[in-house]
Amino acid sequence: MSASERAHEGLQYTELTNFMGAEIHGIDLNVPLSEGAFADLRRLLADHSLLLLRNQDMSPDSQISFSRRFGELEEHVLQNFCLDGHPEIFVVSNIIENGEHIGAYGGSKEYHSDLAYIEAPSLGSVFYCLECTEVGGETSFISMYAVHDALPEERRTWLTQQKAVFDYPWNHEIRNAHRPPLTAAQIANTPPVSHPCVRTHPETGRRAAFYSPIWIRNFEGMSEEESQPILDELCEFAMRPEFTYTHKWQPGDVLIWDNRSSMHKANPFDEKNGRRLMHRTTICGDRPYLDG
Template sequence: MNATQEWKEAGLNFRQITPAIGVEVGGADLSKPVGEEQLQAIRKALCEHSLLLFRGQELPPEPHIEFSRRFGPLENHVLKQFCLPEHPEIFIVSNIVENGRHIGAHGGAKLWHSDLSYMEEPSLGSAFYCLECPSEGGETEFASMYAAYDALPEERRRWLDGRRAVHDYNYHYETFLTHRPPLTEEQKAKVPPVSQPCVRTHPETGRQALYLCYALVSHFEGMSPEESRPILKELTEFATQPAFTYRHAWKPGDLVFWDNRSAMHRACPFDEKGSRRLMYRTTIKGDRPFHRPAAAAA
């Protein structure tokens, strides 16, 4: 399939962004209720292509929440101080400071990750809406873990099939998010380490996706962190090579909806002192990751 393929379904226009990941959806006004036929077409495209882009949206918090909720119950983030007042389903990502404090999570998750992979039931996906963005920088990169798994050497695929890794938010926070205030003991207790399969079977498509990353995985089960880190680095670099990725340059009114079950992402740097970025994110609850070998899934 090439990057220019376009099709229509349920009154919507779909255009593939890259061969590996992403579809731009035209003809949808997400400020209004989405019909069931359109919703199913959107869900199908999300599951198959891992990322959907809706441009030119005017999306107050209520319809943003309601659209997201059509795909499942919503998560409330552990960092409650960065949730939108009166709308805790919306997590604020921003470098803006008001009354001497940041209004949202700042600094950006600049390492590749899948949201909430450190939970027993990670999120299905996230709907990220842009209100303000810098004129340069601040993009978000996405990587197809379907494509990464499909391209792995057979020997490495066999090594990963059935293997598990430990995802640990406390390890991640204390290692990579040192610019943020320390977590409270209550917050730490809510995110104990969890074991996840290294290869995840998508529950709706049945496709296999690589499910690990350098930033959130402390080690492979049965291996020490020292043994694990070089392999995690190798696999993360393999999965995020240009052939499998898409870098989105934000414009106000963009909403990007990605599937955490088959994609990773990261924030790109920008001038955080000289420009403003304000993003609202909802996160849809998912289910427990599982691995069903391809022969069993067929």
């Protein structure tokens, strides 16, 4: 075992960086993990925010049953982009068949934590790569544990006392002018929600910063004009290379990320000529909180 390789109980893994990510070796996700091995894997995810398993040949049923061990799964509102017969699997793809997109395309090019604008944002996702391009299409991640720990003390103390108002319809209006406006029902289903800007990870007890360049309208008790420059400063800080890992995909890669301690974004690729096909399951989470 090399110096960078570790063993956590039965699992062999290599750290991807010194601040986030671990590649797990010797697991076939088509074979159910024992209770003990799954508990180890879950703990590794909580500690490292991101797990990579390479060379998988995972069936939709295996992906669903593996993902369910973390918790209930979200069924995406865009059911037309879910896999036939498997509403838990959301297809992310630029591929067009018979004149129609087979999956959601684009992907957010700005950092975010999935579903941060709802009361109980998702715990995390399992993202499986079936096809990707040689160039572009990477996914970048930020460790919000590392960001929290590295913030200047004064700013961290301030942030620890703040709540941010996440407002999906407001964000949609200012950032998606090219898309059709939300319907009255969609707006009614996504009222503004406040979350603490520093949250306690329920499994590790560690604190992570919790904010994002999109969806935050203002800090509670402050105007948008007062809030946005501070948010810009915080986001610029988080995007420093020392907190960022960019994953270059290979077919057969499975990434599991923990939304409670990370942000991610999609990187662009040649959507006209390249083919990308990913299967995603999204695990339901709990309401963010901060221990006193």
